[in-house]
Amino acid sequence: MKNKLLAGPYLLWMVVFTLIPLGIVVYYAFTDSMTGSFTLSNLAKIGIYLPIFFRSIGLAAIACMICLVIGYPVAYCIASVGETWRRFLSMLVMLPMCMSFLLRTLAWVALLEDTGILNHALSLLGIGPLPLVRNNGAVILGMVYNYLPYMITPLYTVILKIDPKLEEAAQDLGCSGAQVFRRVTLPLSIPGIVSGITMVFVPAVSTFYISQKLGGTGTVLIGDVIESQFKTAYNPNLGAALSLILMVMVLICVGVMNHFSSDDIGEEMMPL
Amino acid sequence: MAKELIRLQNVSMQFDGETVLDNISLTINDHEFLTLLGPSGCGKTTTLRIIGGFQTPTSGDVFFDGARINDVPPYRRKINTVFQKYALFPHLDVYDNIAFGLRVSKLPEPEVDRRVMEMLEIVSLRGFQNRKVTSLSGGQQQRVAIARALVNQPKVLLLDEPLGALDMRLRKDMQNELKRIQQALEITFIYVTHDQEEALAMSDTVVVMDKGCIQQIGSPVSIYNEPENAFVADFIGESNILDGIMRKDYEVEFFGHRYQCLDKGFAKNEPVDVVIRPEDIDIVPPGGGYLSATVTNVIFKGTFYDTFVDVGDFKWLIQTTDFHEIGDVIGISLDPDAIHVMKKSQYSEQFGDYSSYSAEYDEMEEDPEGEADEE
Numbered sequence: 331m332k333n334k335l336l337a338g339p340y341l342l343w344m345v346v347f348t349l350i351p352l353g354i355v356v357y358y359a360f361t362d363s364m365t366g367s368f369t370l371s372n373l374a375k376i377g378i379y380l381p382i383f384f385r386s387i388g389l390a391a392i393a394c395m396i397c398l399v400i401g402y403p404v405a406y407c408i409a410s411v412g413e414t415w416r417r418f419l420s421m422l423v424m425l426p427m428c429m430s431f432l433l434r435t436l437a438w439v440a441l442l443e444d445t446g447i448l449n450h451a452l453s454l455l456g457i458g459p460l461p462l463v464r465n466n467g468a469v470i471l472g473m474v475y476n477y478l479p480y481m482i483t484p485l486y487t488v489i490l491k492i493d494p495k496l497e498e499a500a501q502d503l504g505c506s507g508a509q510v511f512r513r514v515t516l517p518l519s520i521p522g523i524v525s526g527i528t529m530v531f532v533p534a535v536s537t538f539y540i541s542q543k544l545g546g547t548g549t550v551l552i553g554d555v556i557e558s559q560f561k562t563a564y565n566p567n568l569g570a571a572l573s574l575i576l577m578v579m580v581l582i583c584v585g586v587m588n589h590f591s592s593d594d595i596g597e598e599m600m601p602l
Numbered sequence: 603m604a605k606e607l608i609r610l611q612n613v614s615m616q617f618d619g620e621t622v623l624d625n626i627s628l629t630i631n632d633h634e635f636l637t638l639l640g641p642s643g644c645g646k647t648t649t650l651r652i653i654g655g656f657q658t659p660t661s662g663d664v665f666f667d668g669a670r671i672n673d674v675p676p677y678r679r680k681i682n683t684v685f686q687k688y689a690l691f692p693h694l695d696v697y698d699n700i701a702f703g704l705r706v707s708k709l710p711e712p713e714v715d716r717r718v719m720e721m722l723e724i725v726s727l728r729g730f731q732n733r734k735v736t737s738l739s740g741g742q743q744q745r746v747a748i749a750r751a752l753v754n755q756p757k758v759l760l761l762d763e764p765l766g767a768l769d770m771r772l773r774k775d776m777q778n779e780l781k782r783i784q785q786a787l788e789i790t791f792i793y794v795t796h797d798q799e800e801a802l803a804m805s806d807t808v809v810v811m812d813k814g815c816i817q818q819i820g821s822p823v824s825i826y827n828e829p830e831n832a833f834v835a836d837f838i839g840e841s842n843i844l845d846g847i848m849r850k851d852y853e854v855e856f857f858g859h860r861y862q863c864l865d866k867g868f869a870k871n872e873p874v875d876v877v878i879r880p881e882d883i884d885i886v887p888p889g890g891g892y893l894s895a896t897v898t899n900v901i902f903k904g905t906f907y908d909t910f911v912d913v914g915d916f917k918w919l920i921q922t923t924d925f926h927e928i929g930d931v932i933g934i935s936l937d938p939d940a941i942h943v944m945k946k947s948q949y950s951e952q953f954g955d956y957s958s959y960s961a962e963y964d965e966m967e968e969d970p971e972g973e974a975d976e977e
Contacts, residue, residue, distance in 0.1 A: 502751075
């Protein structure tokens with residue numbers, strides 16, 4: 331009973347700042363912007379925005395995969411070094427997050443733009459200017475750079491918990507180093523991979539700032555559209571409807587992934 | 603029968619400048635059940651890990667079937683291990699755990715199936731193949747671990763305190779089971795334990811270790827009856843260890859009495875340690891030239907009484923089926939074969955007086971817990 335009371339403030343917070351706003355979003359999504367009466371027309375407009383949805387999901391998915399490919403070896407390395415190094419390395423991973431998200435993204439613009447630092451350096455070599463910014467690649471770069479720590483942290487936590495005896499057991503049963511990884515370490519890190527992907531994918535799919543700064547006209551993401559509905563187009567009802575659809579899509583993606591992991595291992599391996 | 607399979611030659615192991623194994627040499631024969639026995643931190647697990655290939659000795663050589671294998675990685679050794687806490691793969695079910703090694707070596711699936719099923723039969727786990735390993739009891743997990751190792755038909759099976767986590771009853775059952783499997787499959791077992799009873803009951807050869815050194819190698823009977831020093835005498839079973847003087851061959855003196863014994867080859871008047879097992883002491887009426895003693899404590903142990911007696915300021919333990927009251931004065935009679943004489947060693951004076959018996963007993967009861975995390 332006492333424990334439940336302790337969760338009280340947070341529950342109150344959740345209700346006031348999450349559940350009620352969510353209700354408002356749902357309400358707006360199903361009402362007309364002019365008359366305020368019930369309508370499905372906001373949701374029906376999804377057809378127009380479908381390509382943007384797909385682009386958002388596609389770019390976020392690519393960013394996720396790149397984060398995983400870069401992040402896994404880093405996480406593995408952090409988990410296998412000694413205590414002192416581990417603290418130092420995980421601090422390094424977290425360090426960029428101490429700086430403002432906006433500032434970090436703007437810094438990339440300064441680095442990549444046609445008159446930016448990189449192109450300036452290249453011009454000294456007689457190359458360029460290369461179109462490094464205002465394209466999909468730059469948006470993906472921005473996502474990877476900003477969200478990589480969210481991939482590394484859960485991965486490293488899970489890898490650290492894998493009993494080294496299991497890897498020894500695999501060796502004992504005939505596995506070379508690569509086989510130990512494929513047959514034991516990798517399958518046992520799936521919970522970390524799933525939560526890493528979730529933590530990168532969800533913010534990446536709904537970002538608008540990264541695409542505004544690093545993207546061009548061809549890289550408008552669904553986050554940008556939603557933002558503009560509230561700030562410039564003054565159609566909060568359409569904005570709410572698009573948010574709702576995005577949320578459902580994200581929930582489906584996350585649900586599918588969690589299903590994959592819990593099938594094989596799930597919570598039953600956790601007591602380990 | 604006595605064909606050499608594994609040989610450790612002058613093997614030493616250091617961790618961070620600390621010597622864990624100090625120049626040990628050991629030969630293990632084919633089909634042998636050999637037990638490394640010793641207290642926590644004696645180096646027995648390290649020895650096992652060196653044989654398994656998980657550690658490379660700082661100096662010295664390891665031979666397998668005559669070939670030096672110091673640098674052969676674990677996955678290329680014909681040795682499998684049953685790990686202390688089983689180390690079963692939590693992401694695989696019972697069947698896949700057992701099939702693991704066979705699949706790594708790319709055996710055809712029908713062959714895998716045949717051997718896994720056969721193994722499940724041997725360890726009495728038929729019908730469990732699709733269970734999650736995490737849902738099994740300790741004893742069942744133990745069997746899976748054994749099956750997972752044995753299914754690869756290794757020449758040698760290493761077992762690192764495999765029964766340490768099981769309760770008493772299950773331990774006894776598994777001891778018999780392991781011995782049966784070892785004899786049926788004719789595999790060399792190298793078994794690590796701190797439990798002397800387990801070691802005596804199961805082994806062909808017992809290697810008693812302490813402080814990184816081998817203290818004695820021998821059959822269970824010879825280790826029990828002819829311990830080489832006070833450490834072995836104390837570690838294996840109960841012992842009264844007294845200071846004595848070897849007056850001449852077959853005659854030793856302690857507490858001012860001279861006794862006939864079966865030992866010889868000592869210098870005249872050499873100070874020695876004398877071991878007398880508590881069950882070898884005969885209680886007789888006092889007087890008549892016998893050593894006389896006063897009963898100070900009696901503990902009923904079911905099949906016998908632990909009877910503590912004072913002889914001068916030395917406290918003896920006698921195990922007897924006859925009850926004697928506290929305060930009784932009794933005589934102690936010793937047959938020549940109840941007396942075993944040992945050379946003095948670094949362990950002299952450290953063991954064998956039962957004045958602190960109760961404390962020692964607690965330690966022995968608790969030890970298995972502390973032991974589990976050794977090294």
